[in-house]
Amino acid sequence: SDPPPGWVAPYAPSLTTGKPTTCSTSLPAYPAYLANDGYRGNTNSYWAMDVGGGDPAGWQVDLEEATTKGRVIVVCYYGDKRYYGFTVETSLDEKNWKTVTDRRxxxxxxxxxxxxxxxxxxxxxxIRVNQTHNSANTGRHLVEVMAYEK
Structure with missing residues (x-):
């Protein structure tokens, strides 16, 4: 399929770059595909939602085929000293999930x-990232999610 409008060649490509994404919800100006566009250095381009203190925020990427991975880099919004709690899960079938990182x-x-x-x-x-908290506010923000074999 064609990349989203405005998409340009990434400078930090990974197994996730340009792959289809889904999310629990998003703010209109911050759609899910901005978290795997290859640009981790741009804090103006990210997926965002506001949970209002509710359930964890879920963002997911479909790599379109099973590939080996052993490292995921989660880049959250970093414009200040805030921190985020999150988990990273992987699945072969989108039904059975394995938690590979728990940083809640x-x-x-x-x-x-x-x-x-x-x-x-x-x-x-x-690959699914669930953000559980943000030290600054009730928003959830992913600038980039990258995956690698090692």
């Missing part, structure tokens, strides 16, 4: 380098 208790400030999540390499087609 994270207090480390978000940066442009993101949170590197390493785990035993395995095949998966889907």
């Amino acid at each position: 208790e994270n207090k480390e400030p978000s940066t442009a380098q993101g949170y590197t999540c390493k785990f035993a390499p395995h095949k998966a087609r889907y």
